[in-house]
Amino acid sequence: MTSPRVLLVLLAAVAAISAQNNPVFKKFEYKHSFRAPNLAQRDGSIPFWIVSGDAIASGEQLRLAPSMRSRKGIAWNKRAFVESENFQVDIALKIGGQGRVGADGLGIWYTSQLGALGPVFGANDFWTGMGIFLDSFDNDGIKNNPQVALMLNDGTRSYDHHTDGSQQILSSCQRDFRNKPYPVRLRIEYLKNVLLVHVDDGMQPTPRYELCMRAENIYLPKNGYFGVSAATGGLADDHDVLDFSVFSLFSEQQKPTPVAEQIPQQEKQKYDEEFERQMKEYEAERAKFKEQHPDKVKEDDEYDPSKYYEDATARELRLIYESQNAIHQVMQNMDQRLAQIQQTQATGHVAPAAAAGQQAGGAVAGGASFQPHEKNEVITSLRDLSQSVRDMKQYVNEIFTKTYNMEQKLTQGGGATGGGVDSSMHQKVDSLLNELRTVRATQIETSGSGGSPGTCQNNCVSSTIFLLIIFIQSIVIVAVVYVRSKQDKAKFY
Ligand code: MAN
Ligand code: CA
Ligand code: CA
Numbered sequence: 001m002t003s004p005r006v007l008l009v010l011l012a013a014v015a016a017i018s019a020q021n022n023p024v025f026k027k028f029e030y031k032h033s034f035r036a037p038n039l040a041q042r043d044g045s046i047p048f049w050i051v052s053g054d055a056i057a058s059g060e061q062l063r064l065a066p067s068m069r070s071r072k073g074i075a076w077n078k079r080a081f082v083e084s085e086n087f088q089v090d091i092a093l094k095i096g097g098q099g100r101v102g103a104d105g106l107g108i109w110y111t112s113q114l115g116a117l118g119p120v121f122g123a124n125d126f127w128t129g130m131g132i133f134l135d136s137f138d139n140d141g142i143k144n145n146p147q148v149a150l151m152l153n154d155g156t157r158s159y160d161h162h163t164d165g166s167q168q169i170l171s172s173c174q175r176d177f178r179n180k181p182y183p184v185r186l187r188i189e190y191l192k193n194v195l196l197v198h199v200d201d202g203m204q205p206t207p208r209y210e211l212c213m214r215a216e217n218i219y220l221p222k223n224g225y226f227g228v229s230a231a232t233g234g235l236a237d238d239h240d241v242l243d244f245s246v247f248s249l250f251s252e253q254q255k256p257t258p259v260a261e262q263i264p265q266q267e268k269q270k271y272d273e274e275f276e277r278q279m280k281e282y283e284a285e286r287a288k289f290k291e292q293h294p295d296k297v298k299e300d301d302e303y304d305p306s307k308y309y310e311d312a313t314a315r316e317l318r319l320i321y322e323s324q325n326a327i328h329q330v331m332q333n334m335d336q337r338l339a340q341i342q343q344t345q346a347t348g349h350v351a352p353a354a355a356a357g358q359q360a361g362g363a364v365a366g367g368a369s370f371q372p373h374e375k376n377e378v379i380t381s382l383r384d385l386s387q388s389v390r391d392m393k394q395y396v397n398e399i400f401t402k403t404y405n406m407e408q409k410l411t412q413g414g415g416a417t418g419g420g421v422d423s424s425m426h427q428k429v430d431s432l433l434n435e436l437r438t439v440r441a442t443q444i445e446t447s448g449s450g451g452s453p454g455t456c457q458n459n460c461v462s463s464t465i466f467l468l469i470i471f472i473q474s475i476v477i478v479a480v481v482y483v484r485s486k487q488d489k490a491k492f493y
Contacts, residue, residue, distance in 0.1 A: 025250040032077050032226055032246035036060045051075045053117045061240040064106060064230035065122060067097040072122035076115045076227035084248035085222060086191040092243035096179035102237035103137035106230040112221035120159045122229035128155040129221050134177055136237060139164050147174045148199055148212050171213035175199050183242050191249050193218050
């Protein structure tokens with residue numbers, strides 16, 4: 001196996017393992033999102049959102065509060081977030097103005113009720129749920145702004161604007177998010193009652209997130225509403241949101257049921273029958289058309305998608321076939337070289353190629369002796385051969401693993417569906433596995449004795465046995481492909 005292929009296999013394995021440890025499925029929820037361009041419609045409304053106060057939406061941005069004194073604006077999602085209990089929100093925003101200091105800031109909300117205009121960064125106080133504040137102005141003067149702060153509320157608490165909520169916020173980080181060359185991005189993840197907030201610095205077009213806060217044991221209201229708000233006071237900044245993208249997150253256990261599994265059994269049977277009927281009709285029509293237009297049918301039949309596309313199985317087969325060809329080629333070359341050497345030794349005569357080597361290298365050696373370059377060539381050929389054998393071993397191992405996995409799945413599937421897969425299939429896979437085990441064992445022996453070309457004397461595998469192995473292996477591969485295609489057909493629905 002060549003090194004890039006090894007690397008790919010390793011990467012795939014690592015990805016599979018990490019996905020197993022932390023399987024999270026993510027789905028974009030357009031009914032809870034908006035993003036530029038075409039953020040708003042011509043009339044300034046955002047589909048599924050309410051915009052009010054001083055907020056103005058255009059195609060490019062939602063300006064929640066302009067850089068004018070004492071303004072406030074909000075936008076709230078009209079639909080409750082019912083898709084999942086967990087979410088990710090990716091936000092891109094621009095906050096800035098002429099002043100060295102700006103005010104007052106922007107709120108990102110997830111609340112049990114729709115929001116209204118109010119004193120907390122433009123939104124109502126005594127909310128239930130989560131508020132994340134990008135607080136630009138240092139009201140308590142302890143030089144810790146601009147900051148990003150998280151405050152949870154159960155509907156009973158009033159945000160203390162004069163202290164920047166310092167006694168109320170659960171977690172915060174100091175970040176300068178004003179007047180950045182690129183939009184500043186925030187990523188809020190709420191999964192399994194852990195809330196994570198990452199913030200990017202807005203210094204490059206692609207986000208570079210850094211962890212701002214992590215809070216555990218967070219219980220947000222179910223079916224809440226997303227919202228954004230902003231306010232200015234004595235000082236003012238523009239507060240623009242360019243992207244508000246909500247994703248529902250699902251862990252493995254909460255994974256939404258595929259549509260196919262949601263269809264009741266009776267209906268499924270009905271659809272299957274309908275499909276069968278239509279398929280028969282189509283075949284009949286096709287046959288009729290063939291009869292009536294034999295000239296056109298030829299063209300039609302010549303269309304073979306496999307000419308243009310290569311599926312995974314075809315690719316595997318091609319690689320094995322190429323590898324076998326390479327081995328064959330190396331063996332043929334070696335055979336030729338050995339015949340030449342034999343001839344030279346028998347006649348005591350220098351072969352033309354060896355003679356040319358002598359002239360060029362200027363080395364003088366007896367006609368019957370092994371020339372250094374000949375030795376090198378043989379060693380190189382042997383190395384090539386052992387490399388190819390190792391490649392083959394790897395392919396066989398891969399196929400073995402896949403077949404084994406397939407058998408495991410079939411066994412499990414059969415148990416769960418009460419014998420849904422016929423027993424002949426099991427037998428086939430079993431015999432296939434046994435054959436593969438034999439091939440693998442033979443290959444391990446082969447590579448064990450042929451691994452170091454220099455030491456190979458009596459224990460080397462003969463070319464006949466080797467070709468026999470390749471032949472058996474080819475049969476096994478064809479069998480695997482057959483079983484797979486059978487399985488694929490079964491999975492068609
Ligand atoms: C004034 C008041 C404050 C506000 C600051 C900054 O001091 O309006 O409430 O936070 O300006 O805008
Ligand atoms: Ca403040
Ligand atoms: Ca402060």
